[in-house]
Amino acid sequence: xxxxxxxxxxxxxxxxxxxxxxxxxxxxxxxxxxxxxxxxxxxxxxxxxxxxxxxxxxxxxxxxxxxxxxxxxxxxxxxxxxxxxxxxxxxxxxxxxxxxxxxxxxxxxxxxxxxxxxxxxxxxxxxxxxxxxxxxxxxxxxxxxxxxxxxxxxxxxxxxxxxxxxxxxxxxxxxxxxxxxxxxxxxxxxxxxxxxxxxxxxxxxxxxxxxxxxxxxxxxxxxxxxxxxxxxxxxxxxxxxxxxxxxxxxxxxxxxxxxxxxxxxxxxxxxxxxxxxxxxxxxxxxxxxxx
Amino acid sequence: xxxxxxxxxxxxxxxxxxxxxxxxxxxxxxxxxxxxxxxxxxxxxxxxxxxxxxxxxxxxxxxxxxxxxxxxxxxxxxxxxxxxxxxxxxxxxxxxxxxxxxxxxxxxxxxxxxxxxxxxxxxxxxxxxxxxxxxxxxxxxxxxxxxxxxxxxxxxxxxxxxxxxxxxxxxxxxxxxxxxxxxxxxxxxxxxxxxxxxxxxxxxxxxxxxxxxxxxxxxxxxxxxxxxxxxxxxxxxxxxxxxxxxxxxxxxxxxxxxxxx
Numbered sequence: 001x002x003x004x005x006x007x008x009x010x011x012x013x014x015x016x017x018x019x020x021x022x023x024x025x026x027x028x029x030x031x032x033x034x035x036x037x038x039x040x041x042x043x044x045x046x047x048x049x050x051x052x053x054x055x056x057x058x059x060x061x062x063x064x065x066x067x068x069x070x071x072x073x074x075x076x077x078x079x080x081x082x083x084x085x086x087x088x089x090x091x092x093x094x095x096x097x098x099x100x101x102x103x104x105x106x107x108x109x110x111x112x113x114x115x116x117x118x119x120x121x122x123x124x125x126x127x128x129x130x131x132x133x134x135x136x137x138x139x140x141x142x143x144x145x146x147x148x149x150x151x152x153x154x155x156x157x158x159x160x161x162x163x164x165x166x167x168x169x170x171x172x173x174x175x176x177x178x179x180x181x182x183x184x185x186x187x188x189x190x191x192x193x194x195x196x197x198x199x200x201x202x203x204x205x206x207x208x209x210x211x212x213x214x215x216x217x218x219x220x221x222x223x224x225x226x227x228x229x230x231x232x233x234x235x236x237x238x239x240x241x242x243x244x245x246x247x248x249x250x251x252x253x254x255x256x257x258x259x260x261x262x263x264x265x266x267x268x269x270x271x272x273x274x275x276x277x278x279x280x281x282x283x284x285x286x287x288x289x290x291x
Numbered sequence: 292x293x294x295x296x297x298x299x300x301x302x303x304x305x306x307x308x309x310x311x312x313x314x315x316x317x318x319x320x321x322x323x324x325x326x327x328x329x330x331x332x333x334x335x336x337x338x339x340x341x342x343x344x345x346x347x348x349x350x351x352x353x354x355x356x357x358x359x360x361x362x363x364x365x366x367x368x369x370x371x372x373x374x375x376x377x378x379x380x381x382x383x384x385x386x387x388x389x390x391x392x393x394x395x396x397x398x399x400x401x402x403x404x405x406x407x408x409x410x411x412x413x414x415x416x417x418x419x420x421x422x423x424x425x426x427x428x429x430x431x432x433x434x435x436x437x438x439x440x441x442x443x444x445x446x447x448x449x450x451x452x453x454x455x456x457x458x459x460x461x462x463x464x465x466x467x468x469x470x471x472x473x474x475x476x477x478x479x480x481x482x483x484x485x486x487x488x489x490x491x492x493x494x495x496x497x498x499x500x501x502x503x504x505x506x507x508x509x510x511x512x513x514x515x516x517x518x519x520x521x522x523x524x525x526x527x528x529x530x531x532x533x534x535x536x537x538x539x540x541x542x543x544x545x546x547x548x549x550x551x552x
Contacts, residue, residue, distance in 0.1 A: 054319075063426035070357070070420060072427035075364025131317035135424065136545030141322055143552060144336040226422050227344040227551025230352040230511045242420065242428050 031196040033284035037159035042279055044152040049256065051145040054129040056253060057122075058138030064110075064122035066250055070241035080247060085111040085120035092118045146221060153214055169198055170207045176200040192270045194287040209259055213252055220249040325545060334547075341549040345479070354485055354510035357418045357430050366431040366492055368500035369423060371472065374460040374520055382459075387504040392488075396455070396526035399446030406490065406504050412436040415487050423514045424546065433508050435489035439482045441524070447478070451526040454481045455533055456507055459520040462540055474518040475530055475538040475548070476509055485510040488521065513550035515541045 034042075064083035067073060082097040083105075094110025096103045107113060112121040125131035129141055160166035176183075176199075183200045186192070193199065198206065222228045223235040223245035239245040267275045278284035321327055374380070382390045387406050394402035416434040423429075438454070458472040480486055487508050490497050497503045502519025509516045516539070530536060535543035542548045 051319075059426070062424070065427075067427075070361065070428065071363070071430045072367075073364070074367050074429065125317065130320040130323045132320070134323050134545075136541075137323040139424075139547065140330070140333050140337070140545070141319075143340060143547075144333040147336050147339055224422075225344075225552040226354060226420075226513060227348060227511045229420075230354045231344070231347045233355045236355060242422065246426065 028194070028285045028288045030283045030285050032282050033196050033278045034282045035159070035163055035165060036282065037156065037163065038165055039279055039282060041152050041156035041159070044148065048145040048149040048152065049260075051129065051141055052149065053253065053257070054127065055138045055141035055145070058128040058130070058133075059135060059142055060250065061122040061128060061133065062135045062138075066247040067243035068240070068247060069243050070236070072243055078243070081250075083110050083122040085118075092120060094118070094120070146218075149214070150218055153210075153218075156210075170203055170210070172200055172203045172207075176203065190269055194271070194274070194285070196284050196286045205259065205262075209256070213255055213259070217249060217252045217256070220245040220252065224249070323545070337547045337549060340547075340552050344549075344551045348511070350479055350482075351484055352511075354419055357420065359418060359432070361430045362418060362432055362493060364429065366421070366501055367423075367427070367429045368498075369514065371460040371462070371519065372500040374499075376459055376461050376469075379459040379520060383499060383503065390504055392505060392521060393523040394441060394445045394526075395523065397448040397451035397528060398442075398526050399448065400444075402441070402445050404441070409436055409441075409488065409505065410490055412440055415484070416491075417485055417487070417508075417510070419485070419508070419510045421514050421517075424541075424550065432493050433487065433489040434491035435487035435505070435508065437484065438486045438488055438507070439484075441488065442481060442526075445526075447526055450528045451478065452528050453477055453526070453530055453538070455525040455527055455530070456518040456521055457523040457525065458518050459522050470534070470540070472518060472520070472540045473534055474507065474516055474540070475527075475533070476512075476516060480509055480511065483509070483511065511551055515539070515546065516550050 063072075065072070065079050066081040067078045068080055069078050073079060079097070080099055083094075084097065085092050085094045087093075092106070092111045093104060094106040094108070094112070096105050096109055105111075106118065108124070110120070110122060111118045112124050113119075114121070114125075121133070128138070130137050157166075160170075180200050186199075187201060219235060220239055222232075223239050224242055229236055229242070236242060236245070239248055274285050322330060322333065324330060390406055392402075392404045392409065394404070413436065414434055415437050416432060418430065418432045420428050420430045442454070453475045454477075455475045456473060458474075460472050461469040462472055463470050476486075485508065488505050489502075489508050490505050492498065492501050497506065502521075505521045506519040507517045507521065527533075530538040530548075534540065537543045538548040539546075
């Protein structure tokens with residue numbers, strides 16, 4: 001890696017690489033925004049999280065119920081979420097039971113149409129890997145990509161501490177935190193500064209995902225392992241039991257999906273080609289007034 | 292600027308949706324094919340998990356044990372809950388007085404133990420959490436003889452690496468006859484202090500639905516490892532001679548042999 005790359009986002013260069021001729025902000029300068037390690041980690045995460053999500057839903061489908069505590073209540077009730085189906089006369093009704101409130105989700109969750117016939121199934125087949133019910137394969141896929149996620153996160157942590165990416169680009173300054181209100185207003189007005197730096201909301205959301213949410217997903221995932229329970233029983237106490245850890249793991253998944261949706265929307269709103277270029281090649285075109 | 296950008300955005304959005312749609316409509320179903328090399332790459336992670344846990348966990352690191360107050364419900368029966376095999380039904384009708392557990396394979400002395408002989412051996416009781424591969428957990432109290440005690444009685448030959456558990460319950464009828472449940476663990480798990488052959492559950496005799504007269508408990512692994520309706524124990528140096536060679540009924544159907552995760 002060259003010195004310029006290790007300097008990451010703040011490196012400025014003019015006229016290089018060649019302007020693609022499509023961007024309608026020709027006078028803005030290109031900045032070297034993303035180090036190779038950051039770009040590599042980004043795409044490895046994207047792949048790993050894609051497979052983890054869809055295989056995770058396959059695994060969840062084997063018991064689409066969430067509980068609070070050490071165990072699952074069969075002789076008592078400690079369920080907080082259930083996705084299920086029941087027969088009402090001639091038809092099957094799919095429903096989600098969330099904290100005692102029941103929502104009819106026929107066709108979406110709980111009862112899914114297969115070949116024109118409603119079948120009891122927590123998720124539609126496009127949401128799971130494999131598309132049909134196969135817990136064994138779901139687990140094989142999930143644990144492979146879990147290892148990949150952990151390895152990538154460790155690699156990124158080390159690289160980002162060495163090249164300063166974590167401190168420089170993700171840790172907010174006091175001044176930025178003070179200006180958070182103004183930044184929220186800017187976001188609501190869909191007015192984005194293209195100065196090559198992360199704004200405060202970006203910093204906070206990336207930092208939250210990388211330093212809190214992903215480690216939480218890994219820790220709650222490990223808490224479900226009976227082997228790891230023998231190695232680190234304190235994890236069970238930290239999360240309030242294996243079934244609570246499973247519930248938190250599921251909630252964390254929902255937060256990651258939310259992050260992904262907002263992330264994609266922001267890329268589209270901020271200029272998808274420029275954003276994509278920077279996360280593929282590292283080069284990002286700033287607004288003229290910013291450079 | 293906006294006019295020119297929107298079609299491009301639309302195109303990108305459309306392309307992304309099309310790509311994810313194609314990806315999500317069963318494109319990864321090949322991953323289930325155990326003959327394909329990609330499956331081999333994915334399952335290599337199981338080896339990693341096994342080695343990592345063997346590295347992290349001391350041989351005797353104990354699974355968490357719970358207070359009696361945590362036994363809040365009957366143990367949920369799962370898998371086979373009433374074997375229909377005539378041999379098993381005959382033994383059950385006689386209260387398992389004629390039942391014997393044979394210990395064979397790479398041992399110094401083959402054993403044939405009655406239920407009385409087993410219950411008269413030193414016992415261990417433990418309140419532990421049973422984790423099913425499906426995702427649920429249930430806490431119950433188990434009493435049985437440590438497997439290590441039985442292995443010592445038989446004398447394990449140095450070449451032995453695995454303990455195979457043969458069960459009474461027929462899972463399906465294959466071309467070559469009935470396919471019975473079986474399982475296997477390595478000697479490290481077999482000699483773990485919490486690995487017991489259980490004959491009592493929550494203070495009473497083990498019910499048929501939970502594996503009477505004797506079932507395995509391997510507390511650092513998932514439920515499917517804990518074979519019910521035990522018939523025989525066999526010490527071996529390789530798993531290739533049993534079932535489809537993957538080390539267990541569910542392992543032959545794609546589940547991990549090491550179920551510590």
